[in-house]
Amino acid sequence: MSIKTYQPLSLCDRWTQENNELVNKWKQEGGAEAVSHNHNQTHLRWCSSEFHKLSRKIQGIPPLVDHAQLELTVVYNACLCSVALSQFSEADLLLSQATERVVTVIQMTGDDPISSDPPAFWKTLLKSMGNTTFTSSVQHLLCLQWAVWLAKCQLKTIQEFQDELFSLFETLSTEFGDDERSSERGKSSDIPMLVMDPRRLIELLQTCTFIAQGAERLSEGQSSEALSGLQKASSLSAPRTLLAYTHHLSGLCLASMSCPQMALQCYRMALETDSWCVCALYQSILIYRELENTQAEIQALRLLHSTLLLPSATEPPLAGTPLLSPSVLLCSQSLNRMLSVPSALSVLHSLAQKCVLHGRVSEGVEYYLDLLAALHSDDQHGSPSQVHAKDPPLPRLPELYLEAGAALLTARRPADCVALCDEVIGTTLELLPEKLVLEEPEEKFEVETRTVGAEGEDRMKMLLWTGAAYLLQGHCHTHLRDWKQAVTHYTRCINLLVKVHFKKKGFQPQIPSADMVGKQGTDLCILQRLKGLSLAGRGISFSQTGQLREALRDLHLSLQAVPDCVGAGLWCGEVLWRLGRRQEAAACWEKTWSFPAQSSVESLRLYLQEPQSGPLLDSTELRHRIHELGSTLSA
16 A cells, blocks of 8 residues: 655745635635625735735745745735735835845846836846746736836826836736636646736726826816827726726816817716716816806706715725725826815705706705705715815805895795894894904905904904895895885894994095995905995885985985995986986986896805895886986977
């Protein structure tokens, strides 16, 4: 009877077996598509730790040609895990140690020293090796060096070495052959296995490189060059999310080249490729806004908001390989800006505002109420601080109350509007200053004004909010034809606003006038508009109670504060007509009709718009009066 003797495995065979067991364990547990992200990351950290331990064992003996393929394979696996975990310093250290040992082996053959400059180092290293048994293993490490450069946004280094990097795919395809041969190679127990096929890694790196370079060139104003690279990327084999990004960035290029319709086509392709590409949907909204396609803009805003509310929208699925997520490789600030979108709350605010301004008042009111409810709930679906840098920040809560109140008044719900305004007044009234001084800025266009005192800016805001709340309540009583209460609330608004004084250099503080107002949207501009609207409202209320001289005084003051106030101009003419000053009335109406249309109604906050409720004058009837007056005078 023959007795079989046990042949102990050599160190190299044991290490190969250990490496292959780790690779198989990753593919069975961590690489499965059904596992959760958290489980995947936990298993990845464990595998990374084990690969690093194995690498340290192998590096404990002098570098030998016989062990080179095994050592570099283990380094590849350990380094890839480090990159996938965003541990780039650890990956750099591993690559540095591995290449030093390769250089040591090469120099044993008598070759010249190799440069330490990264691109030159890799070019010289690959050339020095020729076609050795471990050439392909060093090429695998070069793929990882590429990944580290990309993750650390070292795009200039990649550019210097791009031809060599992009040629790796063909080189490695020759080495691995077709998928069937590659599969057979993986099943061999005496060949060290790779945790990820280098060809799949290169495909991912190529696409991500084109995307990162495209974003960088686009941010530098090189739209044509960026578009060329992105078109190449869109033809590569890549996860659908990355392909959607190439279409999205191509759209940004075309938009910057003043081709909005072509940009919209690219955004549609991005959404057809990956419906989670909300950045493309957001950019479509900006194009619709530019084209003044309000209906399409509202539909897109509604879709964007509902998408952002879905749980997975906060971290959109960036599909790639189970091991290495493209998000690890795409970290540039330029790209992040181009892929970001406003928060769900900011989108909801835009949607509410757009609906109210364009005739969908009931719908807009519901959106405003949803917005206020979300702000008061624990689950706010994001924060205003997450808004895109170019997107206006979400207004502060009192302003949102005022906007919602204005929307409710437009929807003929004055009682609800009064209730919201009471909330604003209740939180701000006791904090208002007795007097507030605005100083002329050092540079004329640097800032519009600056307030005296550390808390001056907040106090100014509170004063404006309270004044706006009284103004809206005055509008509500006008709507209800309660003229006495209307006059009371308009007067409260005016009395607040006159507490603000403006101080020019070398002069005493004085109540600001229209000629002191700078750019629209500043505190001084808002103050003047509130003053003009409240004076107009009070003047109109006086006209309804027969107090014509008081009405004429307030309407004249209103036009001084806001010269293009249409309501004040028309009612000023009406009061003059009732006072028997008909030629002056006709001249006032003609002047009012000649006012230039407001450049953008949407640039004004809702509560600063002229009210559409209350007593209104019919311009057709007024023109008829002017015609009759002309006929009478000519006769």
